[in-house]
Amino acid sequence: MQRMVIQRILIGLVTLWxxxxxxxxxxxxxxxxxxxxxxGQAATPETLAAxxxxxxxxQPLIFQYFGWLANMVTGDLGVSKAGGAKIYDLIAxxxxxxxxxxxxxxxxxxxxxxxxxxxxxxxxxxxxxRSLTFGTLxxxxxxDFFIATFAVLxxxxxxxxxxxxxxxxxxxTFWQMARGIAMPLIVLVIVVAAQMIRMTRAGILNVMxxxxxxxxxxxxxxxxxxxxxxxxxxxxxxxxxxIALNLAYLVSGVVIVETxxxxxxxxxxxxxxxxxxxxxxxxACAMIFCGTxxxxxxxxxxxxxxxxxxxxxxx
Amino acid sequence: xxxxxxIDNLQIQARKEDGTPIPIVKGVSFNVKAGQVVALIGESGxxxxxxxxxTMAYCRPGLEFPGGEVRLHGKDVLxxxxxxxxxxRGNKVAYLxxxxxxxxxxxxxxxxxxxxAAVLHGTLxxxxxxxxxxxxxxxxxxxxxxRLGRRYxxxxxxxxxxxxxxxxxxxxxxxxxxxDEPTTALDVTTQIEVLKxxxxxxxxxxxxxxxxxxxxAVVAQxxxxxxxxxSGEVQEQGPTEQIINNPKHPYTKRLMxxxxxxxxxxxGEKLDEEHSRDIPNIEVKNMTAGYGxxxxxxxxxTVLRDINVKIKNSHVVGVIGESGCGKxxxxxxxxxxxxxxxxxxxxxxxxxxxxxxxxxxxELQKVQFVYQMADTALNPRQMIxxxxxxxxxxxxxxxxxxxxxxxxxxxxxxxxxxxxxxxxPSELSGGQKQRVNLAxxxxxxxxxxxxxxVTSALDSIVSSNVIKLLKKxxxxxxxxxxxxxxxxxxxxxxxxxxxVLYAGRVVEQGPVDHVLAPPYHPYTRLxxxxxxxxxxxxxxxxxxxxxxxxxxxxxxxxxDTGCPFYNRCPIAIDGTCNLETAPTQEPHPDHxxxxxxxxxxxxxxxxxxxxxxxxxxxxDPDGDKAAKAH
Numbered sequence: 001m002q003r004m005v006i007q008r009i010l011i012g013l014v015t016l017w018x019x020x021x022x023x024x025x026x027x028x029x030x031x032x033x034x035x036x037x038x039x040g041q042a043a044t045p046e047t048l049a050a051x052x053x054x055x056x057x058x059q060p061l062i063f064q065y066f067g068w069l070a071n072m073v074t075g076d077l078g079v080s081k082a083g084g085a086k087i088y089d090l091i092a093x094x095x096x097x098x099x100x101x102x103x104x105x106x107x108x109x110x111x112x113x114x115x116x117x118x119x120x121x122x123x124x125x126x127x128x129x130r131s132l133t134f135g136t137l138x139x140x141x142x143x144d145f146f147i148a149t150f151a152v153l154x155x156x157x158x159x160x161x162x163x164x165x166x167x168x169x170x171x172x173t174f175w176q177m178a179r180g181i182a183m184p185l186i187v188l189v190i191v192v193a194a195q196m197i198r199m200t201r202a203g204i205l206n207v208m209x210x211x212x213x214x215x216x217x218x219x220x221x222x223x224x225x226x227x228x229x230x231x232x233x234x235x236x237x238x239x240x241x242x243i244a245l246n247l248a249y250l251v252s253g254v255v256i257v258e259t260x261x262x263x264x265x266x267x268x269x270x271x272x273x274x275x276x277x278x279x280x281x282x283x284a285c286a287m288i289f290c291g292t293x294x295x296x297x298x299x300x301x302x303x304x305x306x307x308x309x310x311x312x313x314x315x
Numbered sequence: 316x317x318x319x320x321x322i323d324n325l326q327i328q329a330r331k332e333d334g335t336p337i338p339i340v341k342g343v344s345f346n347v348k349a350g351q352v353v354a355l356i357g358e359s360g361x362x363x364x365x366x367x368x369x370t371m372a373y374c375r376p377g378l379e380f381p382g383g384e385v386r387l388h389g390k391d392v393l394x395x396x397x398x399x400x401x402x403x404r405g406n407k408v409a410y411l412x413x414x415x416x417x418x419x420x421x422x423x424x425x426x427x428x429x430x431x432a433a434v435l436h437g438t439l440x441x442x443x444x445x446x447x448x449x450x451x452x453x454x455x456x457x458x459x460x461x462r463l464g465r466r467y468x469x470x471x472x473x474x475x476x477x478x479x480x481x482x483x484x485x486x487x488x489x490x491x492x493x494x495d496e497p498t499t500a501l502d503v504t505t506q507i508e509v510l511k512x513x514x515x516x517x518x519x520x521x522x523x524x525x526x527x528x529x530x531x532a533v534v535a536q537x538x539x540x541x542x543x544x545x546s547g548e549v550q551e552q553g554p555t556e557q558i559i560n561n562p563k564h565p566y567t568k569r570l571m572x573x574x575x576x577x578x579x580x581x582x583g584e585k586l587d588e589e590h591s592r593d594i595p596n597i598e599v600k601n602m603t604a605g606y607g608x609x610x611x612x613x614x615x616x617t618v619l620r621d622i623n624v625k626i627k628n629s630h631v632v633g634v635i636g637e638s639g640c641g642k643x644x645x646x647x648x649x650x651x652x653x654x655x656x657x658x659x660x661x662x663x664x665x666x667x668x669x670x671x672x673x674x675x676x677x678e679l680q681k682v683q684f685v686y687q688m689a690d691t692a693l694n695p696r697q698m699i700x701x702x703x704x705x706x707x708x709x710x711x712x713x714x715x716x717x718x719x720x721x722x723x724x725x726x727x728x729x730x731x732x733x734x735x736x737x738x739x740p741s742e743l744s745g746g747q748k749q750r751v752n753l754a755x756x757x758x759x760x761x762x763x764x765x766x767x768x769v770t771s772a773l774d775s776i777v778s779s780n781v782i783k784l785l786k787k788x789x790x791x792x793x794x795x796x797x798x799x800x801x802x803x804x805x806x807x808x809x810x811x812x813x814x815v816l817y818a819g820r821v822v823e824q825g826p827v828d829h830v831l832a833p834p835y836h837p838y839t840r841l842x843x844x845x846x847x848x849x850x851x852x853x854x855x856x857x858x859x860x861x862x863x864x865x866x867x868x869x870x871x872x873x874x875d876t877g878c879p880f881y882n883r884c885p886i887a888i889d890g891t892c893n894l895e896t897a898p899t900q901e902p903h904p905d906h907x908x909x910x911x912x913x914x915x916x917x918x919x920x921x922x923x924x925x926x927x928x929x930x931x932x933x934x935d936p937d938g939d940k941a942a943k944a945h
Contacts, residue, residue, distance in 0.1 A: 211417040218371055219405030219432040219483075233422035309422055309467040 001311050005302050012298040019290040020072070024065050027279050027286070068280075072287065078280040087284050090269065095288065098265040101181055102250035105188045110243055113193040117200025117239075122227050124205060132197060139194040148187045148260045155183065166261040184261045188254065192246040199242040203235035210234075237304035244300035252289035318386075319523050320347040320370070320491050325383035327365055327374060327547075339378065340366055340547040347491065347540075352517060352524045354534040354555070356570065357544035358774045359745065366544070367493045367527045369393075371408050372400040387491070405432030409484035413496040415476035419468035425479055426464020433487035444486060451482040454519065455512045472870065473638075474505040478512050485520060492517065492524040498533060502637045502801050503845035508867045510536055510847075511858055529774040531574050532847035535559050536854040543567045556851060573775040574849050575804035580832035582807045595625040595661075596763050596795045597649060597682075602658030604648045614656045617873070618644045619819045622658070626763065631789060631796040633810030633827075635803055635842065639871040641819040642799045646765040649797065650684050663762070680710040683756035687768040689748035692755075693740040699726075699751055700736035706758040725754045728791070729784060746777035750784065757788065763795045770805055782809050803842050807831055815839050818871050818879030822897075825906030834917040836908045837884045841866040878911065886912055886920045 035051040036043060043051075052058045056067065071078060077087040120129040139147070156164035167180045207213065208231055216230045255267035266285060273281035305311050327340035340362045347353045355363040368374060369385055372392040384391040392403055404410075409432070412418040419428060429451075430444035439447060445464065452460035455478040468476060477497060484492055497513065498506040514537055517524050526537055534541060534555070541558040543550045543566065551564040562568050576582060602622045605614025618641045626632045634642050647653040649660055651671025660667045662681060668674050686692040693702055703722045707713050713721055723733045729750040740748055749769060756764050766785075770778040782805060789796060800806050806813060813830040815823040815838060823836035830839060844863060847853060857863055866883045873879060877893040884892065888911055897909040910917065 211412060211414065212420040214375075215410070215412060215418045216420070216431075217404070218368070218373060218410040219435075220401045220403070221405075221431065221435060222401070225435075230420050230423070234420070307422075310469050313467050313470060 001305060004305055004311065008298050008301045008305075012294045015294050016291060019294070020069060020287060021065070023283055023286040023290070024068060027283050028061060028064075068283065072284070077284045080278055080281055087281050090281065091266065091284060091288070094264060094266045094269045097263065098251060098254075098267070100177070101184060101188070101254075101263065101265065102247065104178075104181070104185055105192065105250055106247055108185075109189045109193045109196065109246075112189070113196035114200050114239065116193070117197045118204065118227060118232065120197065120201040121204035121208070121231075122223060129201075133201070136194040136197050139190055140198070144187065144191045144254075145256045145260060147190055148184075148257050151183060151187050152260070155186070164261075166263040181263065184254075184257050184263050187257055188250060191257075192250065196239070196242055196246055200235070200239055203238045204231050207231045207234045233307065236307035240300040240303045240307075241297075244296040248293045248296045251292045318346045319349045319388065321384075321386045322346075322366070322369070323384040323386065325366065325369060325385060326381050327362070327369060327378055328381055329378055336381065338547060340369075342383065343544070343547070343549050345542045345549065345552060347523045347525060349490075349523055350521050351540060352526055352538045353540045353542060354538035355525060355527045355542050355544055356529060356531060356534055358529050358570075358776050360546070361544040362547040363527045363544050364495050367495050367525055368410070370491065370493050370525065371404045371410065373404070402436060405484075405489075406436040406438060406487050407489055408491045408493060409487065409489040411480050411484050411492065411494045411497050414500055415480045415497075416468070416473060418480060419476060421468055423467075424464065425466055425468060425471070428468075429464065429479065429483045429486055432483070436487060438487045447486055448482060451485055451516070452479075454516055455479075455482055457482075474501060474508055474870075477501065477505075477509045481513055481516060485516060485522075488520065489522055492522050493527070494524060495527045496529070497526075499528065499530065503803070503842060503847075504637055504867055506533070506847070507845050507854070507857070507863070510854060511867075513537065514854065529570075530847070531559070531570055532849045532853075535849055535851050536847060543570070559849060559851065569776065571849070573779050575775065575802065575846065576808070577846055577848055578803045578807040578831050578843050580828040582804075582827075582831070596628050596630075596663065597624075597626040597797075598661040598664075599624045599645075599649065600659045600661070602648060602655045602660065604644060604653060604655040604657075606653075609656050612656065617656075617819065617875075619648070619655075622821055624814055624821070624824070626795050626797060627811075628762075629789060629793045629795055630812060631785075631798055631810045633806030633813045634797060634799045634816060635801060635806050635813060636816035637801060637842075637871055639818075639873075640816045642801075642816055643767050644819075645816065646684065646767050646797060646799055649763075650682055650765055651679075652684075676710070680759045681762040683759050683761035683764050685752055685756045685764055685766045685769055687771060689740070689745070689752040692752055693748060695740055697739070698736065699738055699740070699743075702740070702751060703736070703754055703758050706755060710759040721758070725758055728757065728788070729754045745773055746780060749773060749777075749781055753781075753784070753788070757792065757794070761794060763797065765797045765799075767799045768801070769798075771800065771802065778805065785809060804846055815842070818873045820879060821907075821909065822880065823906075823908045825903065829903045829906040833921055834902055834908065834914045835921070836910055837886060837917070837920075838880050840921065841883070878909070886916065888912070 035048045035055075035057065039047055039051060049058075056064060059067075068078070075088075077091065079085070080087050080090060116132055120132045123129055152164050155162045162182045163180065164183065166184050172180065204227060213226060213230060216226045221230070252267060254265065255271055257263070258265040258268045259271075266288065270282060270285035270289075272278075273285060321344075323344050324342045325340055325344070326338065326342055328336040328338045330336055343362075343366060345353065355366060357363050365374065365378065369380070370392075372385065372395065374380065380393050383393070385393050387403065387407060392400060395403075419425070426445065426448060429448045430439075430441065433439040433444045433447070434441050448464060449460050452463050457463055457475060457478055463471070463479075471479070480497070494513070498509050501509060510533065526534065528534055538555050540552070541555050542552040543558070543564060545566050550566045551558065551562070558567060562571055599622055602619060603614070603617065604619045605617040607615030609615075622645065624632065624645075634645060636642050644653060648655050651667065651669065651674055654669035660669070662678060667678060671679065700719070700722050703725050704718050707718050707721045719736075722736050726733050726735055731747060731750055731754075735743070735747070735751075740751065743751065753764075753769070770781050773781060785796065785798075786809060788794060798806060798810055807827060810827055812826055813824065814821055815830065815836060817838045823830055823839050831843070835843065841863070844857060844860065845867070858867075865885055869883045871879075872882060874881070877895060878884070878887070878897040881887045881892045887893070892911050895911070897911050899907050899909045900914060901907055902914050908914070908917075912920075
């Protein structure tokens, strides 16, 4: 089992390396030239060449890549091409915001959706199950920006309970922060929970057809215990994978929700970076997003391995 | 005073989509007295499993109880509220399912599953239940009883799981045990071991039991009373002796006729020799194969060692042995699915590439594989016309109207109506699917068919019909068969030659009449003695034989040196059999036995089975199948 876990981690590292190559190549292919964007229309060919030389942009791509990779590994994310600020400082604040929001959403949505999924599986065909199934299907089908706009319309415009714009500042208290991010929080919980509820329900009901569940019924075990003790532990693998994918979405895929609520998160920073052709910034953000995916998927795999008694206890 | 358990005019029905009821069980009545074992016997579809679950007021989704009563201690359980029904299940009535491997939850320890019912129903505390479980493990002769409860189901063998299920059922001392085909999926040797344990425990616990099976020979060993079912109705019922010795109903007689005979010489039909040519169809020479890749010219896990087998034209070669002996691996090597590490396979005298990727289309066409489970081998989304038509087109280039005619011809050949071409596999019965499965292989016009346990999943009547069909196919098409089975009586009735595989080595091979007659290899002897006979008292008699006591208690173990059967052999020679490879002897032409004992010694041991030969002093008390290292 240890071998399998180590193998997963090694594969994860290789994936990260491949990702770094892809990120670097893709960003280099982006149209537009950093030097001319930074120096503006007043630039002469001489100043452009001087700028490129100073920033290593005249080197062959492969040298640029290894230089970038070496800096990245040692924690030096470089200097923003637009504005000259350290990328580390740009990202640090935004990453904190993103993690704060994602963490809160995860904390609420994961237990909530597993519980609701189990509830639906416990009473299949009843009104609880039907309304959950219908509700989650509807929410999955609707794009997240629509849910966000709709939430603004109801909660901010009609009822006036919450601010339409998310605001966070370092000096805010926790409760001010919580109120400030309530809108994106609600929207994101709704978006990610729907999928996880459905997966939990489907996973449990799939296992419910197994002979060992019939055996548990014939032993006189209550349905609640059958689901929680007999079925749930055989469903952990697929459930943690869906959870991991949804958590990764919370870090990288929330750009639309961040834009609507003007929330200063990492995804929005990356979009800004693309607009200003700020390659080092885009690269750093892309690596963080991919890294998050890889780490979460590895964690899901390891959790699935640990939950499998066959792998945990070899013969 | 009412009986312990009565089923009175029980009816169970399903419903069509439009709501019209389809009766499944049509008014069945029988009683079970305290301490009595009642057998429900019938073929698949007779409703016997459905009735057995109705004892706990349970029916599978889609079924319902429109009428009748199921009374436990005089009270009808069908009319109880769900809470009371639940308190009966696993408490007053306990159930043992057919496949223990599927019935144990893979994610929960054995101990928790065994004790769960007793603790949940409040009959025992967890402490008491644990102690009772350990006592039951002892009674069921399970290995390492003190620590067994902490293991997971995948860590014990199939036969052990089957006995553990008995422990699970018995832990809350139920008044009635329901056993649903508990030994059907097992090897003959494991079946005896499990039957013996069940019988002992039922007697010691004094509980009543309902034993569901299609195997009359098994019933004769365990039941006091027999209920014969057909299509949801009781055909005949009475005491075991009466039903076995003097069956009245024609259906019971049919069941009796389908009981597998004890394998012996002369049970098969003689084949006229005119078909055979000098060059064998398939010849396997000095073949070694295994799994896990090849290191230093040897597989990481060696399954087969130095195999030499010849299959003559239009001959049937039966390959027998317990599970884990390498039977399927042999077929996979011949088919090229598993390239051999050493040795060659010849087809019509021409060497075949080890890997099927390098074989020519013509060579692929000549060797066809038939899988055990027609359910999984046939594509559920393809109609029969496609399942059969595609290989016809692929191998023989026949298209359009001619292809349809070929499909019709094939269906007639396997005795199915031509209209079946427009059906999907799910619309066919188990036996019909197996016929399509055979026709699919025949569609390629092969020279040899590798049949892997094709009758093992079928009940006795259907299976004997499939064997009849195979004989007809061999006579009409001249195809050779490699017929893999753990069922010696089926092989004996159908094969021309038998190859006995044990732990990856051929221990005996030759014409059926020689293999199934003395002198036997000790392993062949064990297999033959393990086939249940249709008479009361056979089990007790057999278990008294010394060869059985040792042979049954242990399992297949693949060894690198010496004779692999050493640890189960009643006539093994210490210091020789465990160290040196057994020499191959030829008591008759083309009949080979690999054994250190001379033929005279083997025959002497058979004639004096109670005499302990020198060298047999190595039986260790805990030498159970658990000892096998994985």
